[in-house]
Amino acid sequence: MATQWQTFPIQFGGGLISNLSPLQHGMSNIGSGSILQNFEPTLDGGYKKVAGYSKLISTVLPGSGVVQGVAVVTEAGSQKVIAVRNGVYYLTDASAGSPTWTAKVTASDTNISKVRHLTYNFGGANRIMFVDGVNYPAYYDFTSGAITYLSGSAASSVNNASFVTFYKESLVFAVGKTVVFSAPFKDNEFLEALSMGSTVTGLAVFRDNLIIFCEDKIHKLTGLLAAGNPPANQVITDDIGCIEPDSIHEVGGDVIFLAPDGIRTISATDRIGDFGLDVASRPIRSTLNDQLATGTQVTSHIIREKAQYRIFQYTSNERSSVAKGLLATKFIDQGGQGFQWAELKGFKVYVCDSNFIGDTELIVFSNEDGYVYKQETGTSRNGASIDAIFESAYMPINDPQVRKTFYKLDLYLKPEGTLSLTAGIKLDRNDANVIQPPVFTITGTGGGAIYGSTSAIYNTSVYSTPTDETYKTNLVGSGATVALRIEDNSSNPSFTLDTAVLEYTIEDRQ
Numbered sequence: 387m388a389t390q391w392q393t394f395p396i397q398f399g400g401g402l403i404s405n406l407s408p409l410q411h412g413m414s415n416i417g418s419g420s421i422l423q424n425f426e427p428t429l430d431g432g433y434k435k436v437a438g439y440s441k442l443i444s445t446v447l448p449g450s451g452v453v454q455g456v457a458v459v460t461e462a463g464s465q466k467v468i469a470v471r472n473g474v475y476y477l478t479d480a481s482a483g484s485p486t487w488t489a490k491v492t493a494s495d496t497n498i499s500k501v502r503h504l505t506y507n508f509g510g511a512n513r514i515m516f517v518d519g520v521n522y523p524a525y526y527d528f529t530s531g532a533i534t535y536l537s538g539s540a541a542s543s544v545n546n547a548s549f550v551t552f553y554k555e556s557l558v559f560a561v562g563k564t565v566v567f568s569a570p571f572k573d574n575e576f577l578e579a580l581s582m583g584s585t586v587t588g589l590a591v592f593r594d595n596l597i598i599f600c601e602d603k604i605h606k607l608t609g610l611l612a613a614g615n616p617p618a619n620q621v622i623t624d625d626i627g628c629i630e631p632d633s634i635h636e637v638g639g640d641v642i643f644l645a646p647d648g649i650r651t652i653s654a655t656d657r658i659g660d661f662g663l664d665v666a667s668r669p670i671r672s673t674l675n676d677q678l679a680t681g682t683q684v685t686s687h688i689i690r691e692k693a694q695y696r697i698f699q700y701t702s703n704e705r706s707s708v709a710k711g712l713l714a715t716k717f718i719d720q721g722g723q724g725f726q727w728a729e730l731k732g733f734k735v736y737v738c739d740s741n742f743i744g745d746t747e748l749i750v751f752s753n754e755d756g757y758v759y760k761q762e763t764g765t766s767r768n769g770a771s772i773d774a775i776f777e778s779a780y781m782p783i784n785d786p787q788v789r790k791t792f793y794k795l796d797l798y799l800k801p802e803g804t805l806s807l808t809a810g811i812k813l814d815r816n817d818a819n820v821i822q823p824p825v826f827t828i829t830g831t832g833g834g835a836i837y838g839s840t841s842a843i844y845n846t847s848v849y850s851t852p853t854d855e856t857y858k859t860n861l862v863g864s865g866a867t868v869a870l871r872i873e874d875n876s877s878n879p880s881f882t883l884d885t886a887v888l889e890y891t892i893e894d895r896q
Contacts (some may be wrong), residue, residue: 396886401726411779419775427726435880438764446756453752458741463694519548538721551589553596599628630684638716664722680849698735709734766877773875780867794889803879805830813865823863
């Protein structure tokens with residue numbers, strides 16, 4: 387009597403999970419990854435190989451050491467970026483012919499760690515305010531193209547400011563343990579200073595509140611500023627603070643930040659005026675701890691179009707090819723439980739910024755090599771390959787004590803061009819006493835163009851090619867648990883892992 391084959395579908399989703407034992411992971415989170423490197427969980431489903439990056443312009447910034455700050459100038463019709471190195475502010479327009487870096491102003495004290503910034507508009511004048519923790523704040527004026535430092539007794543209260551944001555009608559600066567408010571719609575007149583009692587490590591605006599992060603607590607200020615009457619100050623928590631200022635961002639309606647026990651979110655609850663403080667990084671606790679143990683600096687940015695948050699650990703003497711980070715895609719509106727995670731490798735980031743220029747989101751970053759790079763462009767890391775790996779947990783397929791014989795693997799992919807990857811299965815936690823099936827190569831030229839896409843080239847792109855393709859491979863192997871591994875270490879176009887189907891038979895109980 388012929389043995390009946392059975393099928394086991396694997397729908398790719400759930401992101402990276404590293405806080406469960408192998409058996410728990412394989413039983414409860416089918417489709418998630420024990421390794422998920424340079425694949426991003428997407429809002430459309432599945433895991434997509436991340437896009438690459440390239441130099442914004444071919445000219446290196448003058449000077450030496452790390453680039454201390456980068457800022458996207460949100461001027462329509464251009465790709466202007468401001469970068470700071472050795473305390474000198476430079477401006478370039480990557481959309482211009484033969485772009486180069488033009489020095490604008492030099493800080494009085496160039497011993498700067500990082501330069502942070504805020505884009506704002508008072509009375510129709512677009513500006514960017516820069517703070518560096520050492521000097522007076524400086525602002526870039528879109529109209530004149532000049533960068534000017536605040537000075538004099540009127541600005542003495544914001545000298546050495548490390549953070550700046552906009553709340554209600556005022557700029558808010560953080561200087562040590564104090565927050566300072568500007569007069570309404572004024573960036574050179576200051577009214578109020580409010581002591582937090584602890585060193586301020588970041589500022590964020592959430593709903594109708596100004597969130598003030600300190601080393602060991604989090605405050606919220608609510609209400610309009612008036613002379614002699616600062617906004618009402620309340621403590622959200624006096625048990626948790628933010629340990630990395632450059633981890634703070636708003637993502638999909640929540641504020642996310644790095645706390646001592648992981649990456650947390652501040653989200654609204656059903657109670658008016660109340661907040662939730664979920665640990666969003668719980669599924670990747672061990673991965674995050676490993677990265678923080680090796681990195682010396684943290685920075686982050688968001689990709690708004692993807693509802694995605696990326697955080698990077700920087701070490702100065704580390705090769706770019708091994709530098710690591712994390713990305714998280716937000717799938718639900720509120721709370722930290724709606725994030726799916728993955729690891730990044732090959733992205734060495736010390737400072738970064740992202741913002742829209744018209745309808746296009748420009749994302750830039752830099753490190754100590756002096757170049758400014760543009761993310762989400764191309765299919766390589768400035769010419770080097772992107773090593774994308776998915777490896778599932780060891781799945782018992784209903785019963786971890788029963789042996790199965792595997793005969794076939796069907797992979798459903800969405801390629802965007804030339805495809806060349808390796809795939810295979812691993813049995814019984816890669817036990818040396820179990821014969822492991824050989825890996826196999828999947829190649830193809832699948833993928834089609836979308837009419838109107840900036841990457842579609844007339845008379846070259848094919849618009850009728852199906853965007854979903856199935857790749858079938860015969861297997862030979864037997865074991866109680868099975869893991870699926872897929873790797874693409876190339877500069878080929880991106881592709882999306884959609885679904886896999888294993889075909890197998892049930893054998894004897896072990």
